[in-house]
Amino acid sequence: WLNELDYHGHKLGWIECCETVTDNKGSEKSKGYFIHITNFKISDSDVAGISEAGRLRWKIENEGFNTQKNLGYKLKHKYSRVSWLAAKNYYQCLQIAHLINQLLELSIQCKDLLNGKMTVKHLWKCMIAFLTYVLIDNREMSSLCQNRMQIRFG
Secondary structure, three states: OEEEEEEOOEEEEEEEEEEEEEOOOOOEEEEEEEEEEEOOOOOOOOHHHHHHHHHHHHHHHHHHHHHHHHOOOOOOHHHHOOOHHHHHHHHHHHHHHHHHHHHHHHEHHHHHHOOOOOOHHHHHHHHHHHHHHOOOOHHHHHHHHHOOOOOOEO
């Protein structure tokens, strides 16, 4: 690992991690190679923790991106051909939708709805159909928005 690397006036830390995983008999199972760049000052006592946190963040970001690309959000490159601002706005809206979806799927209220043959996919199709075909009254929506609501996770 190195500290104080200059990148366009920013001081960065660099970590190279070569990991060997062994089984309980001591024989090698797999090897991993990771490089991390950080703005934290790295020391002997925290280099392993910073590398582990970097790997966890990478995993979280890639799982989210894979979900957005392959599991229903239809993230594609076609949204970035006209305007960088439009692409950024589209992706931010997609990120918000994914976040809301994750929170709702983890809520107790959603888990209570998922019984029998009801799946998350079917539940979302029902919600899309409702939003597409039902006229929502402004007064009714205003009164619903004034009520306090709590989402519980279980």
